[in-house]
Amino acid sequence: MAKYNENGTPKKNPLSLQINLQKFEKATDEEKRQQDVMSKSTTFFRDGMRKLFRNPLAVMSLVVLTLIIIVIIVAPMIVPYGYSDILSVDGKRDKGAKNLAPFTYSELEQEYIANGGERFPHIFGTDEQCRDYFIRVVYGTRISLVVGLFASMIVLLIGMLYGSISGYLGGKVDLIMMRIVDMIYSLPDMLIIILLSVVLNQVMSFKSGSSLAKIGTNMISLFIVFGLLYWVGMARLIRGQILSIKENDYITAARTIGAKPGRIIRKHILPNCISVIIISTALQIPSAIFTESYLSFVGLGVQAPMPSLGSLANAAREGLQSYPYKLVFPALTICLIVLSFNLLGDGLRDAFDPKLKR
Amino acid sequence: MLGYIVKRLLLAVLTVLLICAITFFVMHAVPGGPFNREKALSPATKEALEARYDLDKPLVTQFFLYLKNLLHGDLGVSLKNGREISAIIKESFPISAKLGLLAVTVALILGTIFGSLAALMRNKLPDRVIIFFSTLFTAVPSFVLETLLLLVFCIKLGWIEVWSANSTNYLLPVLALAAYPMAYTTRLAKTSMLDALSQDYIRTARAKGVSKWKIIFKHALRNSLIPVITYAGPEVAYIITGSMVVETVFTIGGIGSKFVQSINNRDYTVIMATTIFLATLMVVANVICDLLYKVVDPRIQYD
Numbered sequence: 001m002a003k004y005n006e007n008g009t010p011k012k013n014p015l016s017l018q019i020n021l022q023k024f025e026k027a028t029d030e031e032k033r034q035q036d037v038m039s040k041s042t043t044f045f046r047d048g049m050r051k052l053f054r055n056p057l058a059v060m061s062l063v064v065l066t067l068i069i070i071v072i073i074v075a076p077m078i079v080p081y082g083y084s085d086i087l088s089v090d091g092k093r094d095k096g097a098k099n100l101a102p103f104t105y106s107e108l109e110q111e112y113i114a115n116g117g118e119r120f121p122h123i124f125g126t127d128e129q130c131r132d133y134f135i136r137v138v139y140g141t142r143i144s145l146v147v148g149l150f151a152s153m154i155v156l157l158i159g160m161l162y163g164s165i166s167g168y169l170g171g172k173v174d175l176i177m178m179r180i181v182d183m184i185y186s187l188p189d190m191l192i193i194i195l196l197s198v199v200l201n202q203v204m205s206f207k208s209g210s211s212l213a214k215i216g217t218n219m220i221s222l223f224i225v226f227g228l229l230y231w232v233g234m235a236r237l238i239r240g241q242i243l244s245i246k247e248n249d250y251i252t253a254a255r256t257i258g259a260k261p262g263r264i265i266r267k268h269i270l271p272n273c274i275s276v277i278i279i280s281t282a283l284q285i286p287s288a289i290f291t292e293s294y295l296s297f298v299g300l301g302v303q304a305p306m307p308s309l310g311s312l313a314n315a316a317r318e319g320l321q322s323y324p325y326k327l328v329f330p331a332l333t334i335c336l337i338v339l340s341f342n343l344l345g346d347g348l349r350d351a352f353d354p355k356l357k358r
Numbered sequence: 359m360l361g362y363i364v365k366r367l368l369l370a371v372l373t374v375l376l377i378c379a380i381t382f383f384v385m386h387a388v389p390g391g392p393f394n395r396e397k398a399l400s401p402a403t404k405e406a407l408e409a410r411y412d413l414d415k416p417l418v419t420q421f422f423l424y425l426k427n428l429l430h431g432d433l434g435v436s437l438k439n440g441r442e443i444s445a446i447i448k449e450s451f452p453i454s455a456k457l458g459l460l461a462v463t464v465a466l467i468l469g470t471i472f473g474s475l476a477a478l479m480r481n482k483l484p485d486r487v488i489i490f491f492s493t494l495f496t497a498v499p500s501f502v503l504e505t506l507l508l509l510v511f512c513i514k515l516g517w518i519e520v521w522s523a524n525s526t527n528y529l530l531p532v533l534a535l536a537a538y539p540m541a542y543t544t545r546l547a548k549t550s551m552l553d554a555l556s557q558d559y560i561r562t563a564r565a566k567g568v569s570k571w572k573i574i575f576k577h578a579l580r581n582s583l584i585p586v587i588t589y590a591g592p593e594v595a596y597i598i599t600g601s602m603v604v605e606t607v608f609t610i611g612g613i614g615s616k617f618v619q620s621i622n623n624r625d626y627t628v629i630m631a632t633t634i635f636l637a638t639l640m641v642v643a644n645v646i647c648d649l650l651y652k653v654v655d656p657r658i659q660y661d
Contacts, residue, residue, distance in 0.1 A: 006628065186373045186381075188640045190599040191633050195384055198621060198629060202388045286497070293499045297603055299622050310499065317505050317607075331502040339497040 032209065048267025048275070051351035058347025061340035068337065071143045080120050081132035083139040084305035089119075093130075099323055100126040124329050128319070140307040144289050145337065148220060148307070151226040151288035152281050157229060161278065164265050167242030178239070181232045193225045193291065197300040200224070213331050217302045222292060230284075237280055241273035275352035282345040286338040293334060309334045363649065370645045376430065377637045381542055382421050385630050433631035438623050443631040446616060454605065454612035458597045460532045465539040465593065470586055472540075473547020477555065488544060495541035500600055504534040504607040521608045535604045539593045550582040557581070583605060584655050593645035595640045 005011055005022060012020045042050070050300050052058050064158025081087065087097045089108045097106035102125045109119050126132040167179040200221040243252070246269065270277075295301050301311040309330045316326035399407070408414045412423055424594065428436070433443040472492070476485040493504070507530055512520045519525040555578050565575050602614035607617070613632065620628035 182369065183373065183376065186369065186641060186644060187377065188595055188598075188637045190595075191637050191640075193378065194621060195381060195629065195633055198624070198626075199384050199387050290499060293501075294599070294603070297499075297501045297606075298618055313499065313502055317464065317501070320505060322510055324509075327502065327505065331499065334499055334502070335494075335497045340495070341498060 001351060011271065048352040052347055055347045055350065057343045058351075059330075061343040061347070064336055064340045065066065065344070066353045068141065068333070069145075072138050074143070075138045076135065079132065079135050079138075081135045083136050083307060086130045087132065095130065097126050097130045099128055099184065099319075102325060125325060127326065133329070136307045136312060137309070140309045140312045140330055141333055143306060144292060144309040144334070145300060146287040147222065147292045148288040151223060151230070152284040153225045154232045155284055156222060156277065156281050158231035160238055160270070162231065163235035163238030164242055164270065167239035168246065168261060168265055168269070170243075170246075174239075180335070181235055184229055184234045187229060189225070189229045190291075190294070192229060193222065193271065193295065194298060194300065196225050197295065201300070217303075219296060219302055222295060226288065234280060234284075237276060239271060241276055242269050245269050245272050247350050275348075279345055279349045279352065282341055282348060286341040289338060359652070362652065363641060366645055366648055370641050373641050374503065374638050377641075378425060378634055379421065381630050381633050382424055383417075385626055388626060416538060423630045428634065433635070435625045436620075436625055436628050438625045438628075439491040443628055446628070447613060447632070447635060450611055450613045450616050454614055457528060457531055457535065457604070457610070457612060458594075459533040460528060460600055461539070461597050462590070462593060464532055465536040465543055466586065468536070469543025470542045470583065474551045474574075474582065476544065476553035476597060477550045478574070479558055480552065490547070492541035492544040495537050496545075500534070500538060501603045501607060503537055504604055507534050508607060521610050531604050531608045531610060535597060535600050538600070539596055543586055543589060543593070547582060547586050550585040552576060554578040556581040584651075587647070587651055587654055590650075591644040594643035594647070598636055616640075
């Protein structure tokens with residue numbers, strides 16, 4: 001007896017409980033083609049990026065942020081004025097260049113141009129101390145963005161360290177660490193920032209000319225306070241993530257083969273909550289920029305003559321009726337930056353972590 | 359429940375003590391004392407004065423003396439004009455309290471209404487408009503918005519008189535103060551309303567033939583209010599810090615503008631006392647919100 005049927009399938013023993021393969025038909029070529037994988041296999045990251053780029057608001061904010069960053073990097077190289085320089089023509093101080101409207105020249109400059117000289121236009125006009133306003137806004141944006149990025153980095157670093165230790169160790173350590181977080185969380189952050197700024201202003205002094213002195217004690221104290229207070233939200237978030245990731249089998253597997261806790265946290269846990277971390281960092285930046293502009297309003301902003309968007313907008317409130325554009329430019333820049341980061345953060349959240357809701 | 363309340367109150371008291379300690383010791387780090395004048399005092403006079411005001415005692419003893427005085431309602435005197443700080447607060451706080459309470463109410467009520475409307479008319483024009491404005495308002499620094507409101511409505515159009523002793527129109531300051539929390543509440547209310555509308559009990563109610571409005575008000579709205587109430591705590595904190603800006607811009611003589619003035623004058627005792635006062639207020643508001651939250655949502659466990 002032949003062991004095989006004509007079509008090559010094995011013959012069924014009549015007594016066997018096996019499925020009768022004769023009842024099956026071979027797939028045609030067309031049917032086989034249906035099983036082909038048509039699209040390229042994607043990774044989690046690539047899939048998220050594709051979703052992000054399909055979100056028009058997120059793409060728009062990415063474009064706006066990129067444009068702003070290009071402008072603040074390139075503009076100081078092109079514009080021949082400094083942020084603290086009083087305008088001068090041919091080495092002579094130009095006292096008429098006070099509060100010029102955008103794209104206008106002072107009398108002295110007009111004379112100079114009439115005599116064949118070339119003068120870079122004052123794109124945003126000038127301020128009450130005869131300084132080019134465009135370059136001040138550019139530097140203000142630089143400062144505000146750096147403050148925002150730096151403050152979020154501090155928050156990220158401390159929050160990640162604290163949250164991952166607390167979440168990974170669990171038990172009593174976690175309980176005590178989280179009570180401390182609760183305590184700090186209930187402190188009114190804004191009041192403490194104001195308090196520390198007031199005091200650190202008096203206590204700290206830096207060598208004049210050093211970069212720390214240029215930013216001023218207020219910004220340093222802002223960073224200190226962010227480092228002391230603002231990390232708790234991040235710590236809580238990361239702890240929650242770690243608590244849920246810790247239960248996965250691959251963590252148990254890693255532990256069985258003797259991986260050390262530090263390695264498990266770095267290699268296995270943190271990469272899995274990276275999307276949550278990135279999203280909340282993106283949302284932290286506008287909040288830091290807001291805090292900075294608020295402090296500028298209260299009179300605890302960056303050290304003059306260094307501009308920040310907040311201090312520029314605040315300074316423009318005086319004489320608002322005559323020179324409204326001086327408020328409009330920095331205020332609009334703040335709005336654009338904050339809005340872009342918010343929308344980008346929302347987009348990132350939708351793309352990478354649809355479960356996470358604010 | 360009782361255990362939870364006691365625990366929450368204990369945490370609150372501890373927080374207030376911590377705030378007092380931070381304020382006291384941080385302020386003591388400021389160089390110079392209250393008797394440092396342009397004309398130097400003789401050492402004997404200075405010593406006598408310091409002994410008179412207990413400034414010669416150890417710092418920790420001074421702190422406990424300060425706490426004792428605080429409990430007796432004695433907040434000290436202003437370094438700049440010698441006035442009793444408790445009198446300053448008594449005079450300026452009612453204005454701020456009225457402004458703040460109005461703003462909280464406006465933000466919560468209007469925010470909930472706008473948010474629910476946006477959720478009910480999802481992806482239609484009203485939804486788009488509401489979400490556009492609420493996104494915009496969360497991106498404008500408050501002092502810019504307030505300055506623009508003041509410029510347009512008080513000065514350019516002249517519809518509302520600028521705040522002065524005989525014209526106290528709360529409309530603009532309240533709206534300005536409420537703008538950011540209202541925008542935030544709107545977004546919050548929208549998501550939670552959408553969430554509530556997609557629940558099974560809503561479908562059941564609809565299947566039973568309950569009218570649309572009854573479903574919205576009786577089932578969806580009540581459940582969507584829970585996250586909004588959770589936000590009330592941070593909202594009060596925002597309103598308190600925000601009122602400093604609003605009062606300064608609109609030149610309202612509330613406690614917020616007094617605080618900003620004292621910061622600009624480096625009037626340390628006033629800064630210290632006001633910080634403690636406002637911080638205590640925030641802590642109390644947070645406790646109330648937490649307890650209220652548990653009352654509103656019985657599903658939450660008391661740990």
